Amino acid sequence: MTAYAENITERPSHSEKKSVFSNLKSQPADALLELIALCREDTRENKIDVGVGVFCDDQGHTPVMRAVKAAEIQLIHEQNTKSYLGSAGDIEFFRRLIPVVFGNDFKDHERLSGLQTPGGTGALRLAFDLIHAGNPNADIHYGNPTWVNHLQIIANTGLNSINHPFYNREKRQIDFDAVLDDLKQVKRGDVILLHGCCHNPTGCDFTFDQWKALSEVIGQKGLLPVIDLAYQGLGDGLEEDVAGLRWLSQQVDEMIVTYSCDKNFGLYRERTGAIFVLSQNAESRKIVQSNLIASTRTHWSMPPDHGAAAVRIILENEALYDSWQTELNAMQQRISGNRQSLAKADSYFAPLLQQKGMFSILPLSPEQIKNLRIENAIYMAPSGRINVAGLTPTTIDPFVKAIQKVI
DSSP, X not given: OOHHHHTOOOOOOTTTSOOTTTTOOOOOOOHHHHHHHHHHHOOOXXXXXXXXXXXXXXXXXXXXXHHHHHHHHHHHHHOOOOOOOOTTOOHHHHHHHHHHHHOTTXXXXXXXXXXXXXXXXXXXXXXXXXXXXXXXXXXXXXXXXXXXXXXXXXXXXXXXXXXXXXXXXXXXXXXXXXXHHHHTTSOTTOEEEEESSSOTTTOOOOOHHHHHHHHHHHHHHTOEEEEEEOOTTSSSOTTGGGXXXXXXXXXXXXEEEEEEOTTTTTOGGGOEEXXXXXXXXXXXXXXXXXXXXXXXXXXXXXXOOHHHHHHHHHHHOHHHHHHHHHHHHHHHHHHHHHHHHHHHHOGGGGGGGGOOSSEEEOOOOHHHHHHHHHHHOEEOOTTOEEEGGGOOTTTHHHHHHHHHHHO
């Protein structure tokens, strides 16, 4: 035996060794991801998936948009390097999105900071990190219900969240008086989380007059609005869907907008988004931007480029922009058409006509939802949220009949 071998000490057995992971606790499965897996494993040919939040065409497919495909082809031919772009990502992508979000007449560029992010979720993480760094005692107020991941992101940044009334489940509409009453009680310097349009999960959006009333309270209370804009163009149209946001941006000194290109560009797997922060002045803007860059460095360092590059090409090219807008309008009309078909089939679905975008909540019990899955192969979220865009001309009728049996 060599001297080297003699000096090797015997490794402890696995049972004797204390694991770094010993104190970890098993985490509950994400309900929606679990539902997606159940649906995938279901071999019944008549299954209907209204759980996963993706746009589907009349054949039930989630297509690559024509403008996106054309932009990708152009990118392949023109891109001559895969070198780093930097922590802010594709700056021109960010700049080209500014008029889409804030309008062509936006004049506060010296107050606006921001950058590209990995999807809207990445933008939300940066937003709440920024808030925690600036005021860790700020409470995040949100209307109940909201997108489930909002609460998980807020909690993981160490901030406290407080819900207020928003949705009347029986009437299936916004309880706006309750929203205003609650906001009037919050402390100055807190944060209000709002959905820019096409509310997920309810589909209930504020009217323009309600946005104006909200703006007044937000200004009076000195609240920081965080606007999650994930579905622009899928409600009433590109311009119409951000009318309230644009009004609010003109009434406040500070505001954060988190943006996703997943739905309106069909770039789900490319994780393409952005964060926009409106500051009080140009000096504050520089400080905010430095904090955003520092935060990205520890989260993802550099955002993925492909999706943002495709969007940038579309926004730079008039013909591709027109093609994208035409296809986006067709998507919006298909969603609206599905709402009309459901309401025509049964008055139970009539409230869907007053809602916007891909989602709506049906007032069903967990038992009813479970029976729909077992008996009819209909998959929807445990909350009763349905993806209206997941229905097709051939599935609307069996979907309605199945619902009629359980209500």
